[in-house]
Amino acid sequence: MATTADFRNGMVIEFNHDLFAIVSFQHVKPGKGPAFVRTKLKSLKTGKVIDNTFTSGVKVTTARVERRPYQYLYKDDLGYNFMHRETFEQLILQDNLIDNKDLMKEGQSVEIVVHADTETPLSCDLPPFVELLISYSEPGVRGDTSSSTALKPAELETGANIMVPIFIEQGETIKVDTRDRSYSERVKN
Numbered sequence: 001m002a003t004t005a006d007f008r009n010g011m012v013i014e015f016n017h018d019l020f021a022i023v024s025f026q027h028v029k030p031g032k033g034p035a036f037v038r039t040k041l042k043s044l045k046t047g048k049v050i051d052n053t054f055t056s057g058v059k060v061t062t063a064r065v066e067r068r069p070y071q072y073l074y075k076d077d078l079g080y081n082f083m084h085r086e087t088f089e090q091l092i093l094q095d096n097l098i099d100n101k102d103l104m105k106e107g108q109s110v111e112i113v114v115h116a117d118t119e120t121p122l123s124c125d126l127p128p129f130v131e132l133l134i135s136y137s138e139p140g141v142r143g144d145t146s147s148s149t150a151l152k153p154a155e156l157e158t159g160a161n162i163m164v165p166i167f168i169e170q171g172e173t174i175k176v177d178t179r180d181r182s183y184s185e186r187v188k189n
Contacts, residue, residue: 002062004037004054012044012113012122014061015052019044019115019122027056044113044122047096064116067125072108080104082112082124091121098124100178102160105132126178131187133157133173140166151183 002013007025014020020041029035035056042049054060070082070091079092080101091112095101103126104110113122137154151163154170162176164183175184 001059003059004056006062007037007039012063012065013041014063015041018046019063019065020050021123023049029056047099047123065122066114066116067111068114070110070112070124072104072106072110074106080124082110085109093121093124097121100126100160100181102158103130103132103156103176103178103181105130105158128178129175129184130178131173131175132160134164134168134170137164137168137170139169 002011004027007022009022009024011022012019013022020043023040023042025037025039027035027037037054037056039052039054040049041052069085071085073081073083073090075081079094080098082091082093083089084091093112098104108130109127111125113125114120115122133156134154135157138152140150140152150166152166152168153161154164154168155161156176160176160181162181162183164174168174168183168186173187173189175187176182177184
């Protein structure tokens with residue numbers, strides 16, 4: 001058991017007969033009335049994000065979850081295949097448990113969140129940044145800008161499409177932020 005004072009981002013709680021991860025929270029003390037905690041909760045079963053308000057000090061049941069290191073191997077008709085980095089046991093996940101699956105490439109390290117009591121995989125978390133090769137992008141022409149932040153579409157080696165600055169060329173490697181699918185920086189070879 002925990003209280004709202006113990007909330008932190010990433011904490012998993014049992015709420016409405018489901019497991020939810022706390023995406024964000026904010027303690028609010030209005031001038032009139034009792035304090036409360038405003039939260040964004042992500043369902044680990046459906047992936048749906050909901051807003052909920054808890055009265056300050058209310059008790060919640062925490063779920064025991066473990067983050068285990070895995071390596072992405074390949075995708076086949078059964079799902080996405082992963083291998084534990086220490087025990088070498090293999091695991092197959094369905095695509096609904098993986099966010100931004102089109103940013104994963106073979107051999108990449110990921111963390112799989114497992115419910116410790118039932119040994120059930122709940123989600124697959126990519127690292128915050130991944131380095132990917134641009135497989136196709138139109139050439140950028142100087143002067144095509146209407147603002148200082150001109151972007152163009154680019155296709156990555158994994159098949160994902162993101163927006164990149166116009167100076168990025170085909171064949172370059174870039175760093176992509178997996179949390180919001182945005183261009184971060186060019187990787188020097």
